Each structure stands twice: as structure tokens, then as C-alpha cells.
Amino acid sequence: MLENLKAGQQFGPYRIALDESVSDAYLAATGDGDASNRFQDAVHPLQLDAYVLSQLIAELGIVEDRIETVHAGQQMTVHRPVSSGTEITASALLKSFSNRRGTLWAIFETEFANADGETVAESSSTIIMMP
Amino acid sequence: MTTPRKKGDNLTGFRRIVTQERVTAYAHASGDHNPIHLDADFASTTRFGQRIAHGMLSLAFVWEMIAANYPTAWHRGAMVKTRFTSPVIPGEEVEVSGSVKRIRTVDDREFAECEVSVTRPNGEKALSGSASAPLD
Numbered sequence: 728m729l730e731n732l733k734a735g736q737q738f739g740p741y742r743i744a745l746d747e748s749v750s751d752a753y754l755a756a757t758g759d760g761d762a763s764n765r766f767q768d769a770v771h772p773l774q775l776d777a778y779v780l781s782q783l784i785a786e787l788g789i790v791e792d793r794i795e796t797v798h799a800g801q802q803m804t805v806h807r808p809v810s811s812g813t814e815i816t817a818s819a820l821l822k823s824f825s826n827r828r829g830t831l832w833a834i835f836e837t838e839f840a841n842a843d844g845e846t847v848a849e850s851s852s853t854i855i856m857m858p
Numbered sequence: 859m860t861t862p863r864k865k866g867d868n869l870t871g872f873r874r875i876v877t878q879e880r881v882t883a884y885a886h887a888s889g890d891h892n893p894i895h896l897d898a899d900f901a902s903t904t905r906f907g908q909r910i911a912h913g914m915l916s917l918a919f920v921w922e923m924i925a926a927n928y929p930t931a932w933h934r935g936a937m938v939k940t941r942f943t944s945p946v947i948p949g950e951e952v953e954v955s956g957s958v959k960r961i962r963t964v965d966d967r968e969f970a971e972c973e974v975s976v977t978r979p980n981g982e983k984a985l986s987g988s989a990s991a992p993l994d
Binding site for chain 1: 884886889900905913
């Protein structure tokens with residue numbers, strides 16, 4: 728799979744709806760004890776991003792093939808809060824891909840949209856893979 | 859908590875211990891089950907020689923700091939842009955910090971542009987970068 732990657736390749740769409748218990752598990756894992764005050768019923772935006780990135784990584788066979796991978800950078804912008812249980816559609820684009828002496832560098836750009844088609848968040852992930 | 863709204867203001871940060879239990883819980887909550895975070899045998903064969911925490915966990919700490927310092931408007935235009943420069947090893951206590959570098963106006967909205975970091979006990983930056991939060 729990795730050898731066939733090309734810049735411009737599309738991934739998804741991924742449909743995600745994180746209910747309150749899943750959101751709570753994320754906040755408990757990160758240790759954000761006061762989150763209920765700040766996030767109210769909104770899903771943590773990074774949890775959406777992490778979910779999509781995990782699906783993307785799985786789709787590439789990285790976990791199954793136990794390929795050493797380093798997450799080198801991450802960008803995210805939030806435009807609107809997403810309530811727990813709301814379905815979000817995420818679409819990813821392989822923005823750039825290069826092979827540097829056998830080490831693969833990939834930048835994925837992901838857009839998250841609500842049911843009305845409005846962009847609620849955008850992200851960019853830089854992943855280094857050493858197959 | 860006073861909102862940091864001028865150049866030089868420090869954000870209220872915090873320290874947090876990143877235990878392997880936290881890393882494992884994060885893997886389940888995020889769906890990221892990469893063995894480099896969970897499998898000690900596999901991790902021993904990597905360049906790090908041991909399990910490492912998810913970079914996104916460190917980023918979640920930064921987001922927590924931004925949301926705490928700018929609680930009213932983080933969800934309408936906040937941005938983070940970071941590099942993961944050194945892995946956090948389970949058991950380490952990290953320091954999450956930030957400061958305002960400048961105030962920028964975009965479309966009549968003011969944003970605090972901040973420098974943010976997560977620092978390991980040995981002084982290395984696990985994460986460094988910038989964040990921007992609306993001051994509405």
C-alpha cells in the first residue's frame with residue numbers, strides 16, 4: 728500500500744459520531760478534569776482529528792504491518808463546535824509524499840464537515856514512516 | 859483565570875504525569891493503537907528503544923491550556939500548529955506552557971498569537987509551536 732501512495736490521493740470520507748461516553752473517555756485519558764466546564768456538550772476537536780488519523784493510518788496498513796511511524800507535526804483549526812453524537816464527515820488528501828532514502832514523508836490534509844456541509848474544522852498531519 | 863490578552867502575558871499552564879496507563883487509555887479513546895505506544899517488545903526494536911506517548915496526547919495538553927485560558931471563544935477560530943520534536947517517555951512529568959507573542963486583528967476579530975510548548979523533565983521540548991485564540 729505505501730509504495731503506491733501518490734500526492735493528490737484522496738482518503739475517506741470517514742463518518743464519525745462520538746457520543747458523550749466516548750468523549751468523556753478521551754477527556755479522562757488526557758486528564759482534563761475541568762473539561763466539562765469548557766467543552767460543555769462539545770466533542771474535543773482533537774479527538775475527531777485523532778480518530779480520522781487512526782483510521783487513515785490503519786487503512787495504510789501501518790499498524791497491521793507494524794511499520795515504525797513517527798508523527799512529526801500537526802496543525803488544526805476549529806471553526807465551529809461539534810456536539811456529542813453529531814455526525815461529522817471527514818475527507819483527507821495526501822498533500823505531499825516523498826521518499827528520502829527509504830524514509831517516507833507524508834502530509835495529510837483533512838477537512839471535517841457537518842451534515843449541512845459546513846466546514847467545522849481543518850487539520851494537517853505530517854507522518855514519517857520507516858518501512 | 860485572567861485571559862492573557864497582551865504581548866508578553868504568560869498563559870496559565872500546568873504539569874502532568876504521562877503514565878503508561880494514561881497512554882493506554884488514550885490509545886483506546888483515540889483509536890490509535892500503534893504498537894510503538896503499547897507494545898514494549900515492538901517498541902524496543904524502534905529508534906526509541908522503548909514505548910513512547912502519542913504526540914497527539916501532548917497536543918491535547920496544549921489544547922487544554924488554550925481552552926482554559928480562552929474559554930469563551932476557543933471553538934470559533936482557535937488554531938494550533940506544532941512540531942513533535944522529542945518523544946515523551948511514559949513515567950515522565952511534562953510542563954505545558956505558553957505566552958502571547960502578539961495580538962493580531964483579522965476581519966475585526968482580535969486573536970492572541972501564542973508560542974506554546976510541552977517540555978520534558980530533561981528540558982527537551984516534546985512539542986513546540988504556535989497557537990492562536992480569538993479574544994471575543
